[in-house]
Amino acid sequence: MEITxxxxxxxxxxxxxxxxDHHTAISVKDTIDMLLVKTPFKVLVLDMAGVTFMDSSGIGxxxxxxxxxxxxxxxxxxxxxxxxxxxxxxxxxxxxxMKII
Amino acid sequence: MQPxxxxxxxxxxxxxxxxxxxxxxxxxxAQLDPTxxxxxxxxxxxxxxxTNAIIHGYEQKPGVVKMELVLYPDSIEVTxxxxxxxxEDIEKATIPTYTSKPELERTGMGFTIMQTFMDSLxxxxxxGEGTKITMKKVFHKK
Numbered sequence: 001m002e003i004t005x006x007x008x009x010x011x012x013x014x015x016x017x018x019x020x021d022h023h024t025a026i027s028v029k030d031t032i033d034m035l036l037v038k039t040p041f042k043v044l045v046l047d048m049a050g051v052t053f054m055d056s057s058g059i060g061x062x063x064x065x066x067x068x069x070x071x072x073x074x075x076x077x078x079x080x081x082x083x084x085x086x087x088x089x090x091x092x093x094x095x096x097x098m099k100i101i
Numbered sequence: 102m103q104p105x106x107x108x109x110x111x112x113x114x115x116x117x118x119x120x121x122x123x124x125x126x127x128x129x130x131a132q133l134d135p136t137x138x139x140x141x142x143x144x145x146x147x148x149x150x151x152t153n154a155i156i157h158g159y160e161q162k163p164g165v166v167k168m169e170l171v172l173y174p175d176s177i178e179v180t181x182x183x184x185x186x187x188x189e190d191i192e193k194a195t196i197p198t199y200t201s202k203p204e205l206e207r208t209g210m211g212f213t214i215m216q217t218f219m220d221s222l223x224x225x226x227x228x229g230e231g232t233k234i235t236m237k238k239v240f241h242k243k
Contacts, residue, residue, distance in 0.1 A: 019120060021116075021119050021120060021148055021152065022116050022119055022148075022152045022155070022156065023116035023117055023119050023120065025206075026116075029206070053123075053141075053144065053145075053148075054145075055145050055148040055149055055152065055211075055214065056149060056152075056207075056208050056210035056211050056214055057152065057206075057207075059208045059210055060205075060206035060207055060208045061206060063206070063208060064206040083138075084138070084141040084145075088145070088214070091210070091213070091214070091217060092208065092210055
């Protein structure tokens with residue numbers, strides 16, 4: 001899984017590329033959690049345009065980061081999920097917690 | 102209905118094999134010319150079942166996961182089996198958002214996704230013996 005990062009005006013955007021499952025979620029989680037500690041931000045945007053597959057491990061990853069971001073007073077958004085990712089996001093109720101843009 | 106093709110693979114309970122298993126299932130199902138959405142459903146359900154075998158069945162310890170794929174003219178039947186710890190209470194395990202491992206950021210969504218994305222799901226499990234999940238996906242449903 002490829003991870004790139006952009007930081008602008010207190011918005012931390014993390015671009016994910018590849019397949020997000022239990023195997024890849026472990027390293028993505030560690031990378032994002034490190035960024036959350038090191039980078040000053042108010043909003044975390046998870047850009048999923050490049051994610052070609054996601055199962056419930058992806059939901060766990062998003063929910064876990066949401067809790068972490070909230071605990072330090074920030075907010076979180078999901079950007080550009082594909083049709084099949086959107087279906088899983090809706091099924092999980094994640095869309096009630098954060099904006100999908 | 103008689104099966105038209107069948108295959109069986111077994112692999113180590115390593116998380117890298119989650120992608121391998123779902124790609125094998127999708128490649129085998131491709132013979133029936135499913136839609137992209139049907140293939141995505143199948144891949145997601147297989148990924149959930151294999152992840153469950155690795156995390157819950159074998160508790161991330163070494164083991165062997167078996168996957169059997171049977172093609173019918175209109176559908177695929179997938180069986181995923183482990184010889185791990187087994188599920189104590191299947192009814193509880195299949196409740197949406199119930200998870201026995203919240204510390205691993207599991208969501209308890211696995212069985213819900215399998216039920217939603219496939220047309221049937223059967224779970225057989227015995228403590229100390231393992232778990233066998235059989236699910237079917239019908240393609241080109243009208």
